[in-house]
Amino acid sequence: MITNTRMLHFRDIRDPRNAAYYGHLTPLTAGKEIPFDIKRVYYIYGVDASAKRGFHSHRELEQVLICLGGSVRVHVKTPFEEEIVTLSKGDEGLYIGAYVWREMFDFSEHATLLVLASQDYDEQDYYRSYEAYLPDAIAYFSQKTEESNT
Amino acid sequence: MITNTRMLHFRDIRDPRNAAYYGHLTPLTAGKEIPFDIKRVYYIYGVDASAKRGFHSHRELEQVLICLGGSVRVHVKTPFEEEIVTLSKGDEGLYIGAYVWREMFDFSEHATLLVLASQDYDEQDYYRSYEAYLPDAIAYFSQKTEESNT
Numbered sequence: 001m002i003t004n005t006r007m008l009h010f011r012d013i014r015d016p017r018n019a020a021y022y023g024h025l026t027p028l029t030a031g032k033e034i035p036f037d038i039k040r041v042y043y044i045y046g047v048d049a050s051a052k053r054g055f056h057s058h059r060e061l062e063q064v065l066i067c068l069g070g071s072v073r074v075h076v077k078t079p080f081e082e083e084i085v086t087l088s089k090g091d092e093g094l095y096i097g098a099y100v101w102r103e104m105f106d107f108s109e110h111a112t113l114l115v116l117a118s119q120d121y122d123e124q125d126y127y128r129s130y131e132a133y134l135p136d137a138i139a140y141f142s143q144k145t146e147e148s149n150t
Numbered sequence: 151m152i153t154n155t156r157m158l159h160f161r162d163i164r165d166p167r168n169a170a171y172y173g174h175l176t177p178l179t180a181g182k183e184i185p186f187d188i189k190r191v192y193y194i195y196g197v198d199a200s201a202k203r204g205f206h207s208h209r210e211l212e213q214v215l216i217c218l219g220g221s222v223r224v225h226v227k228t229p230f231e232e233e234i235v236t237l238s239k240g241d242e243g244l245y246i247g248a249y250v251w252r253e254m255f256d257f258s259e260h261a262t263l264l265v266l267a268s269q270d271y272d273e274q275d276y277y278r279s280y281e282a283y284l285p286d287a288i289a290y291f292s293q294k295t296e297e298s299n300t
Contacts, residue, residue: 023197023257029190029270038188040179041266043218045240047173068193068262069219090195090262107173110260112218112240116191120179 002081003141004097008033008064012091026090028064028116035095036062036118043114047107054103057127057137062118064093065104070111075103079138087113099140101133152231153291154247158183158214162241176240178214178266185245186212186268193264197257204253207277207287212268214243215254220261225253229288237263249290251283 001007010033015022030038047053054074065074071088078100085094093116096102104113119125127133151157160183165172180188197203204224215224221238228250235244243266246252254263269275277283 020196021198021201022203023195023201025192025194027190027192027271030188034191038180038191040177041184041188041191042175042177043240043264044175045173045218046170048171051171051173053172068195068264069260090193110219112262114193114218114264121177 001085002076002078002083002100003144004078004100005076005083005085006095007085008093008095010091010093024090028093034064034116038116039119040117040121041115042117043112044104045112047111047113049107049109051107052103052105055101055128055130057099057101057133059125059127060098060119061122061125062098063096064116065096066090066093066114066116068112068114070108071106072104072108072111072113073106075105077101078141079134080141099133099137101127101130101137151235152226152228152233152250153294154228154250155226155233155235156245157235158185158243158245160241160243174240178243184214184266188266189269190267190271191265192267193262194254195262197261197263199257199259201257202253202255205251205278205280207249207251207283209275209277210248210269211272211275212248213246214266215246216240216243216264216266218262218264220258221256222254222258222261222263223256225255227251228291229284230291249283249287251277251280251287 067087163175217237
């Protein structure tokens with residue numbers, strides 16, 4: 001996975017006697033499965049298969065993305081790395097930390113993208129233009145690499 | 151609505167130029183749309199249409215239930231009142247407070263029941279037997295009624 005992202009694997013609690021009947025339950029606790037306080041939750045649904053959403057990065061906000069009821073692909077990138085992650089299972093989440101640009105696409109029918117966020121909404125924390133993001137992200141990841149090499 | 155329950159209405163953010171394309175987004179912030187700190191999130195999915203879940207109450211835990219991708223019905227009751235609530239929209243949630251017994255049923259295909267909870271999991275906070283719940287709930291709601299009458 002690229003810097004400041006990682007896959008999280010959650011529990012999938014099923015009744016061993018009758019899993020198809022009672023279905024699945026996944027619990028996510030702040031500070032345990034989710035590596036931050038859950039200040040905000042949002043969900044995106046009813047997105048056309050050809051639509052793309054996202055196109056932004058955050059200075060500090062951390063998020064976990066989970067796809068329920070279908071699948072979605074997430075393109076995460078920095079000035080130095082990129083990756084496309086497919087989310088399609090309730091027991092896995094994509095952690096995205098600071099200075100990662102994200103674009104979500106290929107929403108399937110019935111897909112809901114659930115996002116847990118570490119902070120309240122703050123427009124000042126957003127980069128909505130890749131041109132504004134790029135030099136700051138280069139500086140951020142260059143310093144991060146330097147620090148990890150010392 | 152019965153005591154210690156209420157419907158919450160959330161924002162449904164759509165792009166006014168192209169709602170069918172970009173879909174819907176609902177944000178839920180702890181202390182704003184959600185009347186408590188969000189300590190835990192869980193979701194239930196893949197439940198058979200004929201299955202019932204729930205069958206418990208809590209001493210203190212508060213929850214908000216939201217149905218994504220389909221519909222579900224929730225039977226909430228106390229020793230003195232009961233109601234059946236249908237959840238089918240991303241912009242509405244059912245708040246359930248202390249000492250309310252709940253049973254969820256009629257899960258539709260593709261339905262995910264998302265639950266936001268005010269506390270970490272604590273088995274001591276559960277009533278899992280209606281027989282154990284009943285006398286304590288009678289005492290709780292009797293005192294609550296008395297307090298609201300004075």
